[in-house]
Amino acid sequence: MLAKSSSPAGFGATDKRPSSRPGSATGSRPGSGGSGASRGGGLHRSASTSAAAAAALGGGAGRRYPQDYYESVRQDPTNRALVLRAADRNRYAMLHAVPDLRKDREIVLASMKHCGDSLLLTPLNNDKEVVLEAVSQLGESLRYADKRLLNDREVVLAAVQQDGLALRYAKDKLKDDREIVMAAVRQTGRALRHASERWRKDLDVVMVALQSNNAALAYVESEKHESVYGIGLNNVVLFQPLPSLSKTSDWVEQSKGPLKSITIEGATIYAVKDDMRIYRQMLVTMNTESQWIGPLSGDEVLSVAVAGGYVYGIKNSDKRVYKQVLVQMTTENKWDGPVSDEMELSSISIYEDQMYGVGIDGKFYRQNVFAMCNNSTWHGPLSETLKVQSISIFGVVVPRLFAVGADNKIHWQALKDLHPKRQWMLTSQGDITALVICNRDLKEACQDMLEADWRAKGAHLERRAAAAKARSSEGAARPKSAAAPEGAARPKSVGA
Numbered sequence: 001m002l003a004k005s006s007s008p009a010g011f012g013a014t015d016k017r018p019s020s021r022p023g024s025a026t027g028s029r030p031g032s033g034g035s036g037a038s039r040g041g042g043l044h045r046s047a048s049t050s051a052a053a054a055a056a057l058g059g060g061a062g063r064r065y066p067q068d069y070y071e072s073v074r075q076d077p078t079n080r081a082l083v084l085r086a087a088d089r090n091r092y093a094m095l096h097a098v099p100d101l102r103k104d105r106e107i108v109l110a111s112m113k114h115c116g117d118s119l120l121l122t123p124l125n126n127d128k129e130v131v132l133e134a135v136s137q138l139g140e141s142l143r144y145a146d147k148r149l150l151n152d153r154e155v156v157l158a159a160v161q162q163d164g165l166a167l168r169y170a171k172d173k174l175k176d177d178r179e180i181v182m183a184a185v186r187q188t189g190r191a192l193r194h195a196s197e198r199w200r201k202d203l204d205v206v207m208v209a210l211q212s213n214n215a216a217l218a219y220v221e222s223e224k225h226e227s228v229y230g231i232g233l234n235n236v237v238l239f240q241p242l243p244s245l246s247k248t249s250d251w252v253e254q255s256k257g258p259l260k261s262i263t264i265e266g267a268t269i270y271a272v273k274d275d276m277r278i279y280r281q282m283l284v285t286m287n288t289e290s291q292w293i294g295p296l297s298g299d300e301v302l303s304v305a306v307a308g309g310y311v312y313g314i315k316n317s318d319k320r321v322y323k324q325v326l327v328q329m330t331t332e333n334k335w336d337g338p339v340s341d342e343m344e345l346s347s348i349s350i351y352e353d354q355m356y357g358v359g360i361d362g363k364f365y366r367q368n369v370f371a372m373c374n375n376s377t378w379h380g381p382l383s384e385t386l387k388v389q390s391i392s393i394f395g396v397v398v399p400r401l402f403a404v405g406a407d408n409k410i411h412w413q414a415l416k417d418l419h420p421k422r423q424w425m426l427t428s429q430g431d432i433t434a435l436v437i438c439n440r441d442l443k444e445a446c447q448d449m450l451e452a453d454w455r456a457k458g459a460h461l462e463r464r465a466a467a468a469k470a471r472s473s474e475g476a477a478r479p480k481s482a483a484a485p486e487g488a489a490r491p492k493s494v495g496a
Helices: 047-056 066-075 080-087 105-114 116-121 128-137 139-144 147-151 153-162 164-169 178-187 189-194 203-212 214-219 442-456 459-477
Strands: 037-039 042-044 224-232 237-241 259-265 268-273 278-282 301-307 310-315 321-325 345-351 354-359 364-368 388-394 400-405 410-414 432-441
Touching: 066 080, 080 105, 105 116, 105 128, 116 128, 116 139, 128 139, 128 153, 139 153, 139 164, 147 153, 153 164, 153 178, 164 178, 164 189, 178 189, 178 203, 189 203, 189 214, 203 214, 203 442, 214 442, 224 259, 259 301, 259 432, 268 301, 278 442, 310 345, 345 388, 354 388, 400 432, 432 442
Parallel strands: 301 345, 388 432
Antiparallel strands: 037 042, 224 237, 224 432, 259 268, 268 278, 301 310, 310 321, 345 354, 354 364, 388 400, 400 410
């Protein structure tokens, strides 16, 4: 008897082999006489086998299902016309064809047009046209292509356009090709996992991946960039990397204006515009064309800072600090306070649990932000050697205090060495009036954007409602204990 072949491991892994027709162990119709037999070492087809082949070729009334073609080739693997017709109708048809027919280009191309993973069954996996046809039908079949073609740009691009995850089989050089990576993540965001490191931290590529599939967030490269943001004399946000900040380094425009002050919390930058209202936008997507979202607040403020879920602002009316819950801030909500004494301030900044306030006299002070009230005392002045406009503290191992002086230049000194008489060191050229220094992290920004989008769609409210419904259903389904009959004896407690 002709031995039955099974599907090789990895071939059509998500598909099951076509099942045999009921009523016969070999898949033949009842009464068909079974499969052909081998006699004297040669292939001998029975009359029923010949009839099956003829029917598959269109000469009979039966055997018109895909599995019929599969069985026909299994019984007559040398019949070229039969194999050619079957290859276009059943993905497993070539499995039983003789080796010479598996190398037949016409048959192979017909099979590739039906299902690309047939590429596993042919030695023509080094033929570019064959492989292109295969990956256009099933991108995953790139895994069966000859190694030389894994470095072919046209082949890999066709594969990832059909299935972005096929990027995993490409050579490293093509995983670093921007067009190929963009095509892959556009098809599925999860393909970001297989892109080179530089594209996993590229804003444009990451945004496309996240729009395709939120799961791409897991593969965004987390890399912190120490950055300096300031308000220029032209009232827009200026930027430069902190490591390159020097007396000769140049600022780059980063936003629209006009702005008065800024602060950064996580991946969001908040700004006070010239109307003295608060606005915001995502830090990593901010540019000279991006729009500020807002106004977010009602009362006029001069400067803001964010900490512990609260936003703190200096009201323009009395120059004192007020606060409100950040997520509840609207143009209708009122500020709580004042939460500082009567000293008039021009700007504020928060580092850890300390709020630093710059007075209208150009000197700065501090107090614990969580202990602030309308009669709490500011400690200071902390420096008398520089008249400042704005301050920002940054650093993990050695925190440094940066200040914009009256000369519109940045000066600094170590926070641990801060003393009223200590001199400041000049670190940048002028032309800014306020500054914030932070770690800019693309992954953190993406997480914040997804969460904001999630909340904007009301998903958190839906989840709360579903949880409440589940709790109520659970309570209703719980059986109530039956009341004891009147006069029934109560069970004795242990040890009674």
